Amino acid sequence: VCSKRDRDLKLIVEARGVTRGKTPSLVVIEKTLPKNSFFHRWDKIFITGEDFKQIDTLTAWRVSLWDGSQIISEYKSFLW
Numbered sequence: 001v002c003s004k005r006d007r008d009l010k011l012i013v014e015a016r017g018v019t020r021g022k023t024p025s026l027v028v029i030e031k032t033l034p035k036n037s038f039f040h041r042w043d044k045i046f047i048t049g050e051d052f053k054q055i056d057t058l059t060a061w062r063v064s065l066w067d068g069s070q071i072i073s074e075y076k077s078f079l080w
Contacts, residue, residue: 009033010066013045016080017055027051 011031019025031045047055062076 007068009072011043011045012064012066013047014062014064015047015055015058016060017058019054019056025054025056027055 009032011033013029015027015029017025017027027047029045029047029051031043033043060077060079062074062080064074065072
């Protein structure tokens, strides 16, 4: 059963990489998911421009879903 939320959720993508100069990098992208989005289950986040260049070679990643300060779910790579 789907129910409406009474506040926004936050989707966070964290990506660790190594630049060409062998410098470690971390890119964090956040997206607010609107409240009361009935039946809406999928969304997307694009990593483009300077964020994409900063990651260069992806080494680890984590995607997490937050309700306020409480984590609801996360999915991450082995090296995270």
